[in-house]
Amino acid sequence: MALVLSYDSPVKRNAYVPPKIIIREVSKVYKTKDKEFMAVEGVSMEIMENEFVSVVGPSGCGKSTLLRMIAGLEETTEGKIWVDGKEVRGPSAERGMVFQSYTLFPWLTVADNIAFGLKLKGIPAAKIKEIVDKYLQLIDLANFAYSYPRELSGGMKQRVAIARALANSPSVLLMDEPFGALDMQTKASMQEMLLDIWRKERTTIIFITHDIEEAIFLAQRVYVMKGRPGSIQAIFEVPFPAQRSGDVKDVESFILLKKKITAMLKN
Numbered sequence: 001m002a003l004v005l006s007y008d009s010p011v012k013r014n015a016y017v018p019p020k021i022i023i024r025e026v027s028k029v030y031k032t033k034d035k036e037f038m039a040v041e042g043v044s045m046e047i048m049e050n051e052f053v054s055v056v057g058p059s060g061c062g063k064s065t066l067l068r069m070i071a072g073l074e075e076t077t078e079g080k081i082w083v084d085g086k087e088v089r090g091p092s093a094e095r096g097m098v099f100q101s102y103t104l105f106p107w108l109t110v111a112d113n114i115a116f117g118l119k120l121k122g123i124p125a126a127k128i129k130e131i132v133d134k135y136l137q138l139i140d141l142a143n144f145a146y147s148y149p150r151e152l153s154g155g156m157k158q159r160v161a162i163a164r165a166l167a168n169s170p171s172v173l174l175m176d177e178p179f180g181a182l183d184m185q186t187k188a189s190m191q192e193m194l195l196d197i198w199r200k201e202r203t204t205i206i207f208i209t210h211d212i213e214e215a216i217f218l219a220q221r222v223y224v225m226k227g228r229p230g231s232i233q234a235i236f237e238v239p240f241p242a243q244r245s246g247d248v249k250d251v252e253s254f255i256l257l258k259k260k261i262t263a264m265l266k267n
């Protein structure tokens, strides 16, 4: 059974407001031709609307598997997931996903990558242009609207991937180590950009990372997973307001929390 150190969130829990996302006793067994492998076992989470939670854990502990089940890209073997009271049975435009590796369409320009989902939805061209322009500004790539992914750096590509996910106005954003491959400088500015977007758009975000500092800096709660099989080891509340800057990383309580989680992951 998971050791729950803190289950309180700074997001006000109210008996009359159900969580945005409910994950109940979810397990995943991968079956290959000669064996079965339990990647995730008995994971439960409750995430409130407009909450930002991060998930940390060692490589291979089932983080991506868990996120893919929430996205509806992977079926659960046991247990259920609900978003807005509806059981997840497959992918939905309501749930945007940003993957671990860069996943832009190489044959489309930056603007067309961002517009992709909007075109599928049949939104009028003028409206699409308005939305695309807004996100190009937000990710600071207005000058690269007509460039192709191969002409962009890793950080720029990941910004486009985030814009593409956000352009569909998903109410839930699922992010799988989106900044994992970036240098420290780019990563820091992307983190600030993401917090800014989250505050403006009031999205509910689940953010996977193996960077403990990043997990604390971004989130209101941090879920710590352990592997073999993947399960929740602890949940930590992050005692800082939603509006934060990089300076918070030097605050004593931030450093203490980082130490605690680091120690937990070493065991």
Ligand SMILES: Nc1ncnc2c1ncn2[C@@H]1O[C@H](COP(=O)(O)OP(=O)(O)OP(=O)(O)O)[C@@H](O)[C@H]1O
Residues within 6 Å of the ligand: 030, 031, 032, 037, 039, 057, 058, 059, 060, 061, 062, 063, 064, 065, 066, 100, 210
């Ligand atoms: N499609 C699959 N078939 C079989 N096993 C899989 C499959 N996908 C993942 N696994 C296994 O499930 C376990 C969890 O994988 P997962 O990708 O969810 O881990 P992770 O926590 O995201 O790791 P990382 O931090 O390295 O991205 C691993 O042992 C992996 O080998």
Ligand SMILES: [Mg+2]
Residues within 6 Å of the ligand: 063, 064, 065, 100, 176
């Ligand atoms: Mg992964």
